[in-house]
Structure formats: C-alpha cells, structure tokens
Amino acid sequence: MSRLVVVSNRVALPDETRAGGLAIALRAALKERGGLWFGWSGRTVKDVPGPVHTLADGNVQYATLDLLREDHEQYYNGFSNRTLWPLLHFRLDMVDYDRAIYAGYRRVNALFAERLAPLLRDDDTVWIHDYHLIPLAALLRERGIGCRIGFFLHVPLPSSDLVAALPEHGRLFSALSACDLVGFQTQRDLERFQDYMRLFGHGRVLEPGLIEGPGGRRFRAGAFPISIDTAHIASQAAAAVNKPAVRDLRTSLAPRQMAIGVDRLDYSKGLPERFSAFKRYLTRHPDQRGRLTYLQIAPVSRGDVDAYRNLRHELERSAGHINGSHAEPDWTPLRYVNRNVPHATLTGFYRAARVGIVTPLRDGMNLVAKEYVAAQDPADPGVLVLSIFAGAARELDQALLINPYDLDGVADAIASAATMPRDRRIERWHAMMEHLRAHDIAAWRRDFLQALDAA
Numbered sequence: 001m002s003r004l005v006v007v008s009n010r011v012a013l014p015d016e017t018r019a020g021g022l023a024i025a026l027r028a029a030l031k032e033r034g035g036l037w038f039g040w041s042g043r044t045v046k047d048v049p050g051p052v053h054t055l056a057d058g059n060v061q062y063a064t065l066d067l068l069r070e071d072h073e074q075y076y077n078g079f080s081n082r083t084l085w086p087l088l089h090f091r092l093d094m095v096d097y098d099r100a101i102y103a104g105y106r107r108v109n110a111l112f113a114e115r116l117a118p119l120l121r122d123d124d125t126v127w128i129h130d131y132h133l134i135p136l137a138a139l140l141r142e143r144g145i146g147c148r149i150g151f152f153l154h155v156p157l158p159s160s161d162l163v164a165a166l167p168e169h170g171r172l173f174s175a176l177s178a179c180d181l182v183g184f185q186t187q188r189d190l191e192r193f194q195d196y197m198r199l200f201g202h203g204r205v206l207e208p209g210l211i212e213g214p215g216g217r218r219f220r221a222g223a224f225p226i227s228i229d230t231a232h233i234a235s236q237a238a239a240a241v242n243k244p245a246v247r248d249l250r251t252s253l254a255p256r257q258m259a260i261g262v263d264r265l266d267y268s269k270g271l272p273e274r275f276s277a278f279k280r281y282l283t284r285h286p287d288q289r290g291r292l293t294y295l296q297i298a299p300v301s302r303g304d305v306d307a308y309r310n311l312r313h314e315l316e317r318s319a320g321h322i323n324g325s326h327a328e329p330d331w332t333p334l335r336y337v338n339r340n341v342p343h344a345t346l347t348g349f350y351r352a353a354r355v356g357i358v359t360p361l362r363d364g365m366n367l368v369a370k371e372y373v374a375a376q377d378p379a380d381p382g383v384l385v386l387s388i389f390a391g392a393a394r395e396l397d398q399a400l401l402i403n404p405y406d407l408d409g410v411a412d413a414i415a416s417a418a419t420m421p422r423d424r425r426i427e428r429w430h431a432m433m434e435h436l437r438a439h440d441i442a443a444w445r446r447d448f449l450q451a452l453d454a455a
C-alpha cells in the first residue's frame, strides 16, 4: 500500500484540542492507516520561515511549516476567510476581494509546494484538503510531482454564477484539473461543480464524474460525505456520564430538559437566526415555559476577521435580551458559552440533551449533527433539529428538518422535539444510527482512497 500524505492548512498535532470538523475527521482517518500529515504549524514568524518541523506520533508523522506573519494574514484571514469562505457559503454580499491578498494566498500555496515536493516519493498518495489549498495540486505538478493527487472540498460549492463572480475564478478552479480525483461533500456540490466546469471553467463533462479540464487533462470527481468515528463516539458518550463536567451540568439542569447547540462562532452556522427562533419558541409555546434550557457552546473562531468579531457582539446582545425578557429567578433559558469544550466531554453533553439544534444557513457537512446522534442513549435518545442547508441533512433524513430562515418552523420543531414520545424518538434515532454505523469515518477514507486509486 502506498504511503498516504495528507495536506491541510490546519494540522491537529497530538496535543491539539481546538474545535473544527476537518481536524477531527482527518485525525481519525490518519490514525487508522498511518502516514504523513503536512500543513501549517499554527505559528507565524517575522522573518523567512525556517525548515519544516517534524514530529512522529505512533504511525503518523507530522511535517509543519511556519508562515510569515503578513503571508498568513493574506492567505488565511484574507483570501481564505474573507473571500473564499463567504463565496463558498453563498454569501456574495460578504465577499471581500483584493488582488494583493489573492497574491498572498498564491504565495503561501507556492511555499507549501516548495516545502512539500522534496518530501514526496513517486508512489505516494497525496490527499489535499479544502479551500485554503485549491492551487496546490497544479503547483506540485509544475514541480514534476507525478504521484496520485486527490483533493477534497469540506465546504459547499455554490451555484456556478456565484463562483464566476470571483475575479480570477478560472485560474483558481481550473487548477483542480491537476488532480486525479476531486471530492465533494454532497451530490449537489458535485453537480454544481460540473455545471461550473461546463459553463464557466472551459471544461467538458464527458460523463457524470469524469471531467476534461481546460488543458485537456481528464480527472474524476465524486461525492464523498464525510463522517465520524461512530462507534468511538457512542462508547465515549456512554462513558462520559461519569466525567465531573457532565455530572455537574446534569445536576445544574435538573429537573429541566436541555437543548444543545455546538458551533464555531461563524456566521455560516446561523446563530443569530437560531437565537431568534429560540425566543420565538418561548413565546409560541407558553405551555412549555421553564421546561427546557438551551445550552449554546460557541468557541470563538477566526477572531481576526471583522465579520466574526461583529457576530460575537451581536450574539452577546441577543443572548442578554432573551434572558432579560424570559428568565425567572430560578431559571435562565439560554446559557451561552464562548469556550471550547474538549471533544470527549462534549459527547457527554450531547447525551444529556433531549434536543440537538443544528441550524446552519449553509454548511459543507456539519459533524456536530452526526456526533449528536451517535452520542445518544439507545434506550432514551434525544431528537435532532437539523437545517436542510447542512450537508448532513442529505443523510440524516429522520431528523426534524427545518429551514433556518423560518423562525416559526424552527420554534415549532424545538417544541415537537422536546415533547416527542419515546417510541418515536427511538424509531428515528435507529434509522439514523444505522446509517452512521455503515457510513463512518473509516468508510469515508476508504471510499475516497479507493476511488483515487482507481482514477
């Protein structure tokens, strides 16, 4: 079997605990097969970055590089998170494009190629991840790298008219034709990519999943919905009941039920709309007053980007307003926590919650939705309220599916979830859990790598 080389902006080093689905999923995938993980070290420097840092942990080797402070600003905060992130989440109104910033993004991709190329062997399988590194495969090919290269996009791909609004979209997205396989989270993302290649990318769709790029190079494309380590999360959640943090939470809630939301503090997650929907639930369902406490965990994310800082202020105001108008001396309806909670503790929190609320306006997959289901007690599972705009909704069709813009609909779904009889909860949970057992993180990795091998 060839060596697997995973390349991503964010590398989950052995002691890393920060929230984020990509890091958690890739850690699980690499642990199983072993290999090399290459990416940004998490550090910025004032002068020319030195050689890559290496580290070994069991069967996984890490090679990470520092970035110049200014390069990192342009590549990560700038083009990745002020330009591409809003564009790929259908938010053309928030896209901030600047030629100099795009040049910084390309410079960092070129640096990745320069530092990675000498570490590669001819029979390696290289698997590049996400929107931070779209040009990388083409830059590696320019350096004579001939091994198999796959690319996986963790975020959605919007309609081709939106993609085409980005200056330089042709150069950027046609670089993906240097790959042997390009993977997306859902069939819809794949279809939109094929539309883009046909309509704006000067390519041809020879058959579904087989594309000819503008330079005549053929490559495969497919949908590979990412997943979780289902069995591990189920057993971790069962064991977590004895963790002090989980016990304390349960004690502090009793005898009330809990609804939980867990999201990086990101505007794509629909948090302001969710807070408004919860407020609507409190006013539309007075019979349930005081029965449900909503815990929102929202670790701060990308705090150097204005849109994220503004969101934080907006949510603080909104949380204060909800509690100001609805709290009782012995009950706070909304608990809003901006800290990162370790993953193992989180699984115990999920299990303690009768309702899981996942209402992004757009989300590539949303692993929290899958984790919430996997963490439930089979004898008394909770109910998932899930946005139709999360990739996960394509698979978890036994959740209460809602449109996050429809505040009354979300409010009513929370009320139904909180009062759903146990037999109906078990029935819905079973169907979703069966799917997650069959389609776990190992299956995702296997399916993608088999398709890459065959490409």
Ligand SMILES: O=P(O)(O)OC[C@H]1O[C@H](O[C@H]2O[C@H](CO)[C@@H](O)[C@H](O)[C@H]2O)[C@H](O)[C@@H](O)[C@@H]1O
Pocket (backbone or CB within 6 Å): 010, 019, 020, 021, 022, 023, 025, 130, 131, 154, 155, 226, 301, 302, 363, 364, 365, 366, 367
């Ligand atoms: O690395 P950060 O800037 O802190 O952001 C965290 C990650 O956010 C995004 O995650 C996506 O990947 C998940 C796993 O496939 C998926 O479930 C989720 O819907 C996506 O939003 C981003 O794409 C990653 O690159 C970041 O590491």
Ligand SMILES: O=c1ccn([C@@H]2O[C@H](COP(=O)(O)OP(=O)(O)O)[C@@H](O)[C@H]2O)c(=O)[nH]1
Pocket (backbone or CB within 6 Å): 017, 018, 019, 020, 021, 022, 024, 262, 263, 264, 297, 299, 339, 340, 341, 342, 343, 346, 365, 366, 367, 368, 369, 371
């Ligand atoms: O305090 C937190 C909040 C989130 N997460 C994890 O971060 C990931 C978030 O992934 P998701 O796909 O839902 O969204 P992303 O943040 O990648 O957009 C999930 O595995 C969560 O369990 C965590 O470990 N601690």
